[in-house]
Amino acid sequence: MHLANHLLLLLAALLALSHGHLHPQHKGQGGTNSSHQQVPGTDEGSPSLRIAPGNTNFALRFYHLIASESPKKNIFFSPLSISAALAMLSLGARSHSQTQMLQGLGFNLTELSESDIHGGFQHLLHNLNLPSRELAMHVGSALFLNQDLPFLPKFLNETTAFYESRLFHTDFSDTVGTTQLINNHVKQETQGKIVDLVSKLSTDTLMVLVNYVYFKALWEKPFATSRTTHRAFYVDESTTVQVPMMVQDNEHHWYLHDRYLPCSVLRMDYKGDATALFILPNQGKMKELEEVLTPEMLRRWNNLLQKRNFYRKLELHFPKFSISGSYTLHQILPKLGFHDLFSPRANFSGITGQLKLQAPKSFHKATLDVNEAGTQATAATSSSTRFLSAQHSHRVLWFNRPFFLVILSGSTQSVLFLGKVVDPTQP
CATH class of the missing domain: 3.30.497.10 (Antithrombin, subunit I, domain 2)
Incomplete structure (x- = not known):
């Protein structure tokens, strides 16, 4: 045989x-x-x-x-x-x-x-x-x-x-x-x-x-473990789960509110040559944003978030998962x-x-x-006024609904990890 x-x-x-x-x-x-x-x-x-x-x-x-x-x-x-x-x-x-x-x-x-x-x-x-x-x-x-x-x-x-x-x-x-x-x-x-x-x-x-x-x-800017508390994470319109939510309210971060797409993008740096992009769709806009998630869009966000005027004080709430x-x-x-x-x-x-x-x-x-300490996973650019919404006096970013994540090697411009967090309580 x-x-x-x-x-x-x-x-x-x-x-x-x-x-x-x-x-x-x-x-x-x-x-x-x-x-x-x-x-x-x-x-x-x-x-x-x-x-x-x-x-x-x-x-x-x-x-x-x-x-x-x-x-x-x-x-x-x-x-x-x-x-x-x-x-x-x-x-x-x-x-x-x-x-x-x-x-x-x-x-x-x-x-x-x-x-x-x-x-x-x-x-x-x-x-x-x-x-x-x-x-x-x-x-x-x-x-x-x-x-x-x-x-x-x-x-x-x-x-x-x-x-x-x-x-x-x-x-x-x-x-x-x-x-x-x-x-x-x-x-x-x-x-x-x-x-x-x-x-x-x-x-x-x-x-x-x-x-x-x-x-x-x-993380270059770690979270304080003493400040992590359980808060609501809204998986969808009918499902809410409790997650340990980390918080920072006295740090500067690289982030933008996209004027032409329904999302906010946060860049968080690691110690060493690696960076994370966390893309938070507006409520109910996950599918719409997913459809325009392209290499060109990643390069655009990454290029914009190199600019100093996107480095601002932010009250950040982010799940531990x-x-x-x-x-x-x-x-x-x-x-x-x-x-x-x-x-x-x-x-x-x-x-x-x-x-x-x-x-x-x-x-x-x-x-x-x-967790609080860190993580164990060239294109056209435009001016900030074109891509950003009006600045707010008190900037708050809650990652309490589904979001995308991209882990990049900065010097080689390589995507190391890619994903979507829909329910952080599911392993």
């Missing part, structure tokens, strides 16, 4: 909470550069900045598909983790399968060559993994390979060179032992926050690719243009020349914790 030869793609992302201190850097690797300074080599036109538009495009296409299928659920994922894993896998794809994967990731192959794309990820991952005393970040990949299968040296060398992947040879006939090996590795790399990523392996699996993101950061997301990518990605990836038509002859590989399943898990 013929058995399909399987490779399995697994992705884990973690935005982990911090209680005021950072864990020691993992194996000498840490995060990005020190507080809000430019990473060397991330000037305009650098390899990582060249792939940033494609990565953002993919992130929002992925988001809109999930949101359309589950409009009333929390959303949280790491587009960087998914994009890096798929780009790495494309090193072993050939012919139309490879082209389809790179185009599905949002890259225009008439403007970027295959080497530009992989060089961009190499530069991006190197910069994100630079050691830092202030920000703990570790982005990595691992390949678990059947110990008896001859993998092509070019594929193994390139995955290591471009994606800093670690290689493990294992006996996939021992499904229990291999499952434990993979889960222990992911648990270790995410500081124990993501466990049991793999629950059941098929005995005909030949390769497992795992990608993970660990991010732990402190934990959410997570789990996604079956083999059901989602074909709807985003990856038609061959999980079908018998897939051509992965660049991985091994002896057997026809197929990717039957792929999973992505991500978690987000936000």
Whole structure:
């Protein structure tokens, strides 16, 4: 009886909470550069900045598909983790399968060559993994390979060179032992926050690719724990829940009230090279705002919130919460243009020349914790008078209804995490 030869793609992302201190850097690797300074080599036109538009495009296409299928659920994922894993896998794809994967990731192959794309990820991952005393970040990949299968040296060398992947040879006939090996590795790399990523392996699996993101950061302006109290959060017109609400009323923040869109946007900086954008739709305007959530809109808000006149004193009320997301990518990605990836038509002859590989399943898990101490997850600009409403004498911002969140690496302009908080009491 013929058995399909399987490779399995697994992705884990973690935005982990911090209680005021950072864990020691993992194996000498840490995060990005020190507080809000430019990473060397991330000037305009650098390899990582060249792939940033494609990565953002993919992130929002992925988001809109999930949101359309589950409009009333929390959303949280790491587009960087998914994009890096798929780009790495494309090193072993050939012919139309490879082209389809790179185009599905949002890259225009008439403007970027295959080497530009992989060089961009190499530069991006190197910069994100630079050691830092202030920000703990570790982005990595691992390949678990059947110990008896001859993998092509070019594929193994390139995955290591471009994606800093670690290689493990294992006996996939021992499904229990291999499952434990993979889960222990992911648990270790995410500081124990993501466990049991793999629950059941098929005995005909030949390769497992795992990608993970660990991010732990402190707010530049932390909240006082003594001031956190339970307040109402309005999930929808008929549902209200109680959440621990953090408060600041004597700090300056970067924020704007959009004059042409029904929302407010808050920028909160972490210590280190990372920033969060929290987008709060006006009451009842979630769907309307969601429809215009585009890469251009993110760039516009981000550019505007670099201007000093948006840095003002604000009374801020923000929920303390934990959410997570789990996604079956083999059901989602074909709807985003990856038609061959999980079908018998897939051509992965660049991985091994002896057997026809197929990717039957792929999973992505991500978690987000936000507390008082911090978080453990170029375009046209215009003047402030055009985009802002009239200034108020007493500015108050209540995040007590559903909102969007975007976690960015400043120097590489990369979206690390993206999501929507509909009900902060739902894990």
